[in-house]
Amino acid sequence: MIKINEMEIPTLDDLQFSEKKVLVRIDINSPVDPETGKLLDYSRIKAYSSTIKELIEKGNSVVLMSHQGRPGDNDFISLEEHSKLLNKYLGASVEFVDDVIGPYARERISKLKPGEILLLDNVRLISEELIEASPLQHAKSFLVRRLSPLFDGYVNDAFAAAHRSQASLVGFPMILKSSAGRVMEREVLALSKIFNPDDSPKVFVLGGGKVLDSLRIIENLVKRKLADRILTGGLIAELFAVAKGIDLGRDNINILEKKGLLSLIPRARKILLSGGPIEIPVDFRVEKEGKVIEEPSSKVTGAIKDIGLTTMNIYSSFIKEAKVIVMRGPMGIIEDERFREGSKELLNNALESPGYVIIGGGHMISMLGSRDIESTKIHVSTGGGALLLFLAGEKLPALEALNMSRGVGK
Incomplete structure (x- = not known):
């Protein structure tokens, strides 16, 4: 448990997920070449390998969720290229699912086996993700209600998006057993030194x-x-x-x-x-x-x-x-x-x-x-x-x- 600003943030050490199905919110939003649509920087994608590896090594199955850009912008693209880079840095197979909360995504999540990793498509394809609201309001969103029954736990490792009160970031902790991931933990521990x-x-x-x-x-x-x-x-x-x-x-x-x-x-x-x-x-x-x-x-x-x-x-x-x-x-x-x-x-x-x-x-x-x-x-x-x-x-x-x-x- 990390204590900061009168808050107590659970970590993976507190919850110790093992042989569970875990939803992990990461932030692999990366710069995109406007001409080619290709990613220009991979540093954020590489950063999450430690959290994902730890969960897989404990027999969990992992579903990754992230955003990329905003609707209407040049960098609002699919996460398919991101999945290939995750493959590279994890040294493990990451299956890309061209869906977020539709029937195919839910079916694939329900059949996920221990050690398997899925990356859902850009969560901002779901309009609810662009709304800023309270955690309790977001817990009632379609995104959270449709996905949360499929999981045993939730890990938020997306510190770079922590200033957003959006469904994928604040809704799931109201329903699922939740913790910070290792990237989030390192950020909070470092910044706690300021106080x-x-x-x-x-x-x-x-x-x-x-x-x-x-x-x-x-x-x-x-x-x-x-x-x-x-x-x-x-x-x-x-x-x-x-x-x-x-x-x-x-x-x-x-x-x-x-x-x-x-x-x-x-x-x-x-x-x-x-x-x-x-x-x-x-x-x-x-x-x-x-x-x-x-x-x-x-x-x-x-x-x-x-x-x-x-x-x-x-x-x-x-x-x-x-x-x-x-x-x-x-x-x-x-x-x-x-x-x-x-x-x-x-x-x-x-x-x-x-x-x-x-x-x-x-x-x-x-x-x-x-x-x-x-x-x-x-x-x-x-x-x-x-x-x-x-x-x-x-x-x-x-x-x-x-x-x-x-x-x-x-």
Whole structure:
């Protein structure tokens, strides 16, 4: 049982499914090439192999359920290619069923033998899955009522979709014996460190271009006194610099204005006045007349593209002393090799520090490259929107449903 935010989340260790028929909600929603319709990234598909293998090794039969894209979008496709990739990473046969709740799907599930694995087609083919409602309401949905009688238990391993209150995520725990899967468990255990007072000091490194998202996270961290230091980069750093009264030059102000970010200055100023532990760069790496130079934040004349060397050293000193380091969003325009150094330096210092490192957001994860990850010290979140809302202090319906499920089906 994992305890977090006054919730208790059952795990596979608590329920110990053995020789049962188990429905497993995973999230293998992956980027799709709009031209070919082929998957571009397989990392999420690979991540679920541990949960599935464990269930199969205990004599269970497993039915997998996931979504892919949204109706009307280019990435709203069948899960047939996903099933072939699951075959590869599991080293076991995964049968694709071109159906979700129809007669063929239910018949095939009812005849499933121990050790067999099925992958149902895209659950968003069912219109109910696009509705946000309470767990008790979703327990009455056709999706849940038609499938739940066929199963002995339910495992939610889809942390990346945990911020959705949809039927496949919150309805089944109201009826079936339920637990978190290993991917979900790792996510929740890692994030629980943020709330553990013994794991201090905590340093959050927030950058990138999603300013409103970062601002929501910072407001929650400051309100709940969860962060010892919040190190800012990217556009969120520029916003706080302007809120502090620093003149970043007309060009940079124009960029903030064009992105509609100047209206957020009062919120940023309120955080600063409340004593929030916000650190802003003391220097920037800028582009001016085609050249890359470094300028102090008090005398910026070029276009800001990265944090400067002095800021890198200051931020690195905080990172090296931290017990928990959360990194979300780059410090600069990492698509341009000239402006990757700030993000690269802080990431390297975090990975070499004695602290526990949580990395979220596609840009920071991409900077890991092919390096080996020590799982006991580094957690790479599959989260996306779920991680964002968790850090912003909002409840995750899928976790709430698992907490509510304790005692169901026993």
